[in-house]
Amino acid sequence: MDTNRLSKKIEDILNAQVTKEAEAAQIYLSYGCWADSKGYGGIANYFFRHSGEERNHMMKVMQYIMERGGEVKISAIKAPPKSPKNLQDCFEKTFQHEVDNTTAIYEIVNLAHDEKDWATYNFAQWFVKEQIEEEKLVMDLLDKLKIAGGPKASDESLFNLDKYLGEAPDEVPLAREASVDKPE
Numbered sequence: 001m002d003t004n005r006l007s008k009k010i011e012d013i014l015n016a017q018v019t020k021e022a023e024a025a026q027i028y029l030s031y032g033c034w035a036d037s038k039g040y041g042g043i044a045n046y047f048f049r050h051s052g053e054e055r056n057h058m059m060k061v062m063q064y065i066m067e068r069g070g071e072v073k074i075s076a077i078k079a080p081p082k083s084p085k086n087l088q089d090c091f092e093k094t095f096q097h098e099v100d101n102t103t104a105i106y107e108i109v110n111l112a113h114d115e116k117d118w119a120t121y122n123f124a125q126w127f128v129k130e131q132i133e134e135e136k137l138v139m140d141l142l143d144k145l146k147i148a149g150g151p152k153a154s155d156e157s158l159f160n161l162d163k164y165l166g167e168a169p170d171e172v173p174l175a176r177e178a179s180v181d182k183p184e
């Protein structure tokens, strides 16, 4: 008896997502090492923590495939792209990477919807919410860098930004949790 509750297409797209999350983890590891080499220990810490989050995402998708009786295929992952030119470039690339990942999640949602695979559709919603958070986190990074002076940021403001990011919370408040008493 076949107990696989996933279609071939869904199984394939989920396996591709496992690889994507693993690749994101590697990219953030590489950005963390790059930041550390430039003396930004706090920013390195930030990327290392986020690398761990991407590994957690990978684990969730992997577990879901198995839970539904599907077959997980662990594939090779690409080497991360070359190091960023500067902090602005680093944060912009991070943002673009998160947006690309959101697109990949939406493709899973679209396919699950087309196939009326409501279990996968429901599972993927966790990632839809997670991507709102991830994009917001990186938007905040870009905002903070802008406030620090962008490309003309002084050493002192970069020092403070680095210190802040070393201790910054990994969670961001979302609009859905806002109220008049607690706007953020």
Ligand SMILES: [Fe+2]
Pocket: 021, 024, 053, 054, 057, 101
């Ligand atoms: Fe992720």
Ligand SMILES: [Fe+2]
Pocket: 024, 054, 098, 101, 134
């Ligand atoms: Fe992410």
